[in-house]
Amino acid sequence: MWVSWRWLSRWVDTQGVDPVAFAQRFTCTVAEIDGVKRWGFGLDAVLVADVVGVQPHPNGDKLRLATVDLGDRQTTVVCGAPDLRLGMRVPFVPVGVTLPSGIAVKDGEVRGVRSPGMLASEADLGLSDNHDGLLSLDGVTAPAGTPLPQALALGDVLYEVDNKSITHRPDLWGQYGMAREVAAMLDRPLRPLDLDVPLGQGQPVSVDVAAPDACPRYVCARVAQAAVAPAPVDARLLLRRLGVRPINNLVDATNLVMLETGNPLHAFDARHIRGGGIVVRRAAAGETMATLDGLARTLTAADVVIADAQGPVALAGVMGGRDSEIQADTRELILEAAAFDAATIRKTAMRLGMRTESSARFEKALDPELPLVAARRFLQTVLAWSPGAVVASDLLDAGPCRDSPPAQVTIHTTADYLRTRLGVSAAELDDAWLVACLRRLAFAVQPGEGGALTVAVPGFRATKDVRIAEDLVEELGRHYGYGRIASAAPQIAARPPHTSATRIAERAVRQALVLQQGLTELVLYGFDHEGQRARLGLHENDAPRLGVRNEIARDLVRLRRNLVPNLLAAAEAALCTGNGKEPPREGLTVQAFEWGRAFVPSPRAVQASDLERRALDRGVPPLAEQSDPDRTAWFARMDADMRAAVQATLDQDRPLPWQPLRLGIVCGERLGGGAEGSKRVVPDRAVSQRVFAQAVAAVDAALRALGKAALRVVPTDAAPDAAQMPLAAPDWSTSWRHPRRTAALATTGGQTVGLVTLVHPEVRNRLQAPAEFAVAELDVAALLALPDAVPVGHPPPRHAGSALDVTGRIAAHYRQAEVADALAQAAHAQGLPVEEVRYLYQAAQADGSRAVTWRLLCRAADRALVAEELGRIQQLAQAALATFAPAGSP
Secondary structure, three states: OEEEHHHHOOOEOOOOOOHHHHHHHHHHHOOOEEEEEEEOOOOOOOEEEEEEEEEEEOOEEEEEEEEEEOOOOEEEEEEOOOOOOOOOEEEEEOOOOEOOOOOEOOEEEEOOEEEEOEEOEOOOOOOOOOOOOEOOOOOOOOOOOOEHHHHOOOOEEEEEEOHHHHOOOHHHHOHHHHHHHHHHHHOOOEOOOOOOOOOOOOOOOEEEEOOOOOOOEEEEEEEEOOOOOOOOHHHHHHHHHOOOOOOOHHHHHHHHHHHHHOOOEEEEEHHHOHHHEEEEEEOOOOOEEEEOOOOEEEOOOOOEEEEEOOEEEEEOOOEEEHHHOOOOOOOOEEEEEEEOOHHHHHHHHHHHOOOOHHHHHHOOOOOOOHHHHHHHHHHHHHHHHOOOOEEOOOOEEEOHHHHOOOOOOEEEEEHHHHHHHHOOOOOOOOHHHHHHHHHHOOOEEEEOHHHEEEEEOOHHHHOOOOOOHHHHHHHHHHHHOHHHOOOOOOOOOOOOOOOOHHHHHHHHHHHHHHHHOOOEEOOOOOEEOHHHHHHHOOOOOOOOOOEOOOOOOOOOOEEOOOOHHHHHHHHHHHHHHOOOOOOOOOOOEEEEEEEEEOOEOOOHHHHHHHHHHHHHHOOOOOHHHOOOHHHHHHHHOOOHHHHHHHHHHHHOOOOOOEOOEEEEEEEEEEOOOOOOOOOOOOOOHHHHHHHHHHHHHHHHHHHHHHOEOOOEEEEOOOOOOHHHOOOOOOOOOOOOEEEEEEEEEEOOOOOEEEEEEEEOHHHHOOOOOOEEEEEEEEEHHHHHOOOEOOOOOOOOOOOOOEEEEEEEEEOOOOOHHHHHHHHHHHHHOOOOOEEEEEEEEEEEOOOOOEEEEEEEEEOOOOOOOOHHHHHHHHHHHHHHHHOOOOOOOO
16 A cells, blocks of 8 residues: 555645655554655656647658647657647656656657657656656646646655555555554644535435445435546546556546545446435345456355346445446436445455455445545545536435444553553653543543543544554554563563474474575465466366365465475476576576475265374374373363364264375476476486485485484385375375386385375476476374384494495486495495495486496494405495496496
8 A cells, every 4th residue: 555645744744754764663653664655756847838739740650740838938849649639738858857767858850850858658757657648737727837846746755555564454544544643643733634515405316225234334425517537637646656547537536535535435327327226235146247347247145236226236345337337428426435344345355356445445344434524525526626516415324323323432441551561660651641642543531530541442443443451552552662662571480382292393394404404494375276286287186175165366266185286386486586595597406395284175984083183293192092181181171162163063974174284395406408488398317316316315304303214215106005105195196296207205114104206297398497396295194103213322433444436337227225235235245344335426328327436434343454355345346336237338
């Protein structure tokens, strides 16, 4: 949301305040400011000009010669704007001026015709990104030749406020609410809004609020003899810099008042309100309507519509209807200013994917008194912008709030309580300042005996923001300044909270993978992104996925069964744009992991075991073993409602999904030989082996951190036996698993707890950047159930060891672990001591094999090895390597 300092200054005296420096104080007191932007400066040399002549360009079909009057002289320039016309007023930029947009105006020729200056668009002047035509100054009364800053309200400072920081403050979604805060910060009076407007007689239309729970107030009025035209140029520029596209004076008036007060408005063309009446009602299930964006919407009984005698004309609180919008020939309009139920509007907007400026405000729970204010401000604006227009009716006020306004929210507290909760003394924050601060924020404060305070909350803060004394503590704290409060340790006994085994394991794995292996931890959505899955061809071969009823975005409609799709999309993005440390380039790598939950639909037959599994995942023992006091205490912490909900779910045959914890790992490397989006780049075998080894190394590091025995990496093309896999193990039959370069991660007993695989070539070829990826996914519960690795101590060696390097060619289908074992066994079979076999280096060969160098650490416990023994070990190692050589090699 953008906030205009110039607009705020209409209601607050900001003289002597530097708005750029004030932004930091605003952030600490009101809402976080993401950025500060200076607007409309550097235009002192631009002049108001009247177009007094338009001639065709002799050498350009799309160019024309414009003669402009600058007051003291006339000049002719070349102009290519399609909207140039005789009699219009435009900004003229003289020669030698450099505009804020970076355009430097020179005295030159355009297609053989001299052009000493230029006529400018909004984009040229740096006022907006609109370059469709010239900035029309029609309606500006300043004489020709006047500098533009003297003719228009230029020179502003804009605050870009983080919307998340004002979600709880519906009053701050309008500029006037922001001005109220600034006035309180500066301790200067806030000028009231001018609400004086001449009203007509009678009702604008008949109104029936048939859904009072969803519409507490509905205000409307009729305006006659209106003329559709462009809004004044200052208003258009104000809308532009606040992020709203100008349309015409009537529609712009609704948007301007919405930005000012925070209450959305809508204007109907009165000709299209059929039957002369409006009904605010629930939609019929399956009812359809076309909204202003031209799309047909299918509604449910939970939605609210504004309807006439023949059907919906607007989707309440979200968007107007296409058939009743303001048109170029509109002469009579019906104004709507309403208050709608926040939850109803949010659900409708989310379900239909229509997050509009209107819905964003209504879902914050606006003050039901605000529509009366917004309606009067709109009528004032329309009468000013459309000469001849009249208000042809009185303001009609309908809905339950008219006769039964919301009860006044009153908080009873004491000054001492507020200071104690804030952590300050009476000397630091006295009663007089406390009361004055609350009153500056429009709270009605009545002091009583003994420091008692009775605080009446203003309506614009009472909808969901300020309800209890602690809310007043927050108001005082942010204006007093949290930085002024001395830090002090709490004087209470602190007991360490219960930490589950899973949480301890998570911390250990995170530390090992981030600090030791250098991986990046990702925290991703628990939803599958359907667009990304379709683009990359990711699927689990029709395995069921859980849907979401109230999705947060159109593409996030199902919960994920596996972690790999989201990890792969995140890694792809990193290789396309850079990994945060380096820009995209050949050889750029990404290594990341996620510790998160998958969501797997489960049959009722395994519900009991599922509940026990989820309890184990949280460090809690099975239900059958509650005899242990610790276990009994944990289940005792479940309240009655939680127990009843679990039992009701089982009784109603509505199985809960499994939510197994998984560890997902992705390692990738960007390849050369192709640009963004290139297809079918075949990775070098060494790259494939490298990323695969990185994924396996990350798995090994996680196991070491957990203190578990190492897993075996078992190459396989087929899925393991289901009986040898945990119930909630990662899916094996997926589109991203490589058909030949996949390995099961198995225990010594043969149970498969996960898999590691290169990404399938068909998926790899769909990537936006040429890259090779290896991914791994493991079931955390199965990992925690593995036997602990028993540490074995060894005395320090008494004799020095010797290192021998051996090199040989290895056929493609042999694994390095097999070769290392064979080298050690060859020496051990002859009674020769080889303590360790370590892989050093490999180089890919043209025939697909690889030349590999190994280092053998040789050491005897009772003596120093002699040269003859070392030579024998090397001969045995070379002979063992030869058995792995490709067929036909020397």
